[in-house]
Amino acid sequence: MRFLARSVGRQHQATIDRVNAAVDAATRIVEGKVRGCVGPVEVAVASSSGMWELVAEAHRPMFGRQDPHAWQHDRNAFGTTTITKSGVLVVINAQACKGKATEVDKTLLHELTHAVQFNRRGARDLILRSLANNYGIDPMTEREARAANRRVDADEREAARMERHHRLLAQSIA
Known part of the structure; x- marks a missing residue:
């Protein structure tokens, strides 16, 4: 696992320190509860705009040059996760x-x-296909898009349920 801070000032040092202190324990909790492996993952802390620049950079080797402004639909998001050419990128919004x-x-x-979800069988291919559709590179059929959206909704529900373990995480790094 690689950890980096990007486009953040000293005023966000507490967030950087918290992520750095909690990431290993959070990984163990998630892998134990979800029963899977996070695999090769890069964890970053970035500013609101830097977060979407990292997403665009992660997609560039797979899809060509991308505009980070296309991803700035939610500047208040606490974080985001996407695939990269060699694994997964998790970004926390400082x-x-x-x-x-x-x-x-x-x-x-x-x-x-x-x-973990992105490392499940077939998930990476579905995400690549969905991103290619979203970028206008290779459109999906309506049926494929509905199936992909159902998968995203189910994944979001599972990820939201994991948030309830935040007290366990806090205790494990105290």
């Missing part, structure tokens, strides 16, 4: 999480759950 250790913990658990 601005949204500033001063909120509980939200950092919940976000780590939520986003690392997506990392």
